[in-house]
Amino acid sequence: MPYDDSAPQPESASSVNPDRPWFxxxxxxxxxxxxxxxxxxxxxxxxxxxxxxGADDGRPPAAAKPPAAPGSSQPRPQGSASASASASASASASASPSASASPGASAAAVPGKGPLAGRVVVIDPGHNAGNFKHTSEIDKQVDIGTNMKECDTTGTTTNAGYMEAEFTLDVSRRMASILQAQGIKVVFTHRADRPFGPCIDERARIGNEANADAVVSVHADGVAAGNRGFHVILPAKVKGGSADTAKIVGPSRELGERIAGNFTRTTGSAPSNYVGGGTGLVVRDDLGGLNLSTRPKVFIECGNMRDPKDAALLTSPEWREKAAQGIANGIVGFLGG
Known part of the structure; x- marks a missing residue:
């Protein structure tokens, strides 16, 4: 036992009272x-x-470290300076309270408590940071019902190199936390736990097999500067091969309208000034993720990564939290919460 100099010490011989008995x-x-x-x-x-x-070494367990931002080690198309800027943006994302959650963390929690217990939402983080290293694999053609299309694409980046795949996964994590608090079971199409993909047909299949009440694919656009704002992509009425969207066109539009309205209110962002005629809604028949879905599904392009003003929002952890809240509010409203 270590010596404790604060403990009472035995009386010295000089301090003993000779009048008191020794015992x-x-x-x-x-x-x-x-x-x-x-x-x-x-x-x-x-x-x-x-x-x-801890039981083994007697030390408090180390605090969990935020996971490295997906794709932070990937090469950036813009060169080493861009890679450095992207790493800085990723570090900012990890520093925010919600960015430290691992992908799909909320899905791992036990659902069942909350006003929307029993509901299932599939979140599809657009692209994968590893796609840049697997271009031959993601160029493989897959059947989207009406024609053949690439398995996936690399996605875009900001001019400073912040990857769309990093953005989409971060927003998706934040959404999951919000939805799980409502009792919703959250399923991810991927958690950056694979080297590339999944392909667009597999992403659709995950939503279908989960029997999802709603599926949302999170993206950011990459068009010329000056084009700003968000837009929600809705499925067109498509029938061909394995694609038949007749049953989901209506509910998908309702889901998209609710997300668009809530996204505007929460983020303050305006609907796109380059597609959708100011409505923030666009109908497309060329996206395999929508064509092959049998569940209500939409895509959201949260902003234009190539526009400096939009990019400043997309790289802000605070704004991404607002974006996640807006999308989640739209989903909750669609589900009747």
Whole structure:
């Protein structure tokens, strides 16, 4: 037992009272030590409990570190300076309270408590940061019902190199936390846990097999500067091969309208000034993720990564939290929450 210089010490010979019997002094000291022992033991237990000491090495468990931003080690098309800027943006994302959650963290929590318990939402983070290293694989053609199309694409980046795939996964994590708080079961199409993909047909299949009440694919656009704002992409009425969207066109539009309205209110962003005629809604028949879906599904392009003003929003953790809240509010409204 370590020496404790704060503990009461035995009386020295010079301090002994010659008038007191020796055994009385020893008895008094023994009683004092006996009284202090339980207090010392109680204090030790309290320290162990409050410090969360581990059973193996007696040290408190280390705090969980935020995961590295997906794709932070990937090469950037714009060169080393862009890669540095992207790493800085990724670090900002990781520093925010919600960015530290691992992909799909909320899906791992047990659902069932909340006003929307029993509902299922599939979140599809657009692209994958690893796609840049697997261009031959993602160029493979897949059947989207009406024709053949690439398995996936790399997605875009800001001029500083912040990847769309990083953005979409971060917003998706934040959405999941919000939806899980409503009791919703959240399923991800991927969690950056694979080297590339999944392909667009597999993304659609995940939503279908989950029997999802709503599916939302999160993206950001990459068009010329000056084109700003968000837009929600709705499925057109398509029938061909394995594609038949007749049953989901109506509910998907309702889902898209609710997301668009809530996104504007929450983020303050205006609907796109380059597609959709100011409505923030666009109908397309060329997206395999929509054509092959049998569940209500929409895409949202949250802004234009190539426009400096939009890029400043997309790289802000605070704005991404607002974006996630706006999308989640639209989903909750669609589900009747």
């Amino acid at each position: 009385t002094r020893r008895s008094t000291l023994a009683v004092a030590v006996a009284a202090l022992a339980p207090l010392c033991l109680a204090g030790w237990v309290l320290v162990e409990v409050t410090s969360g000491a």
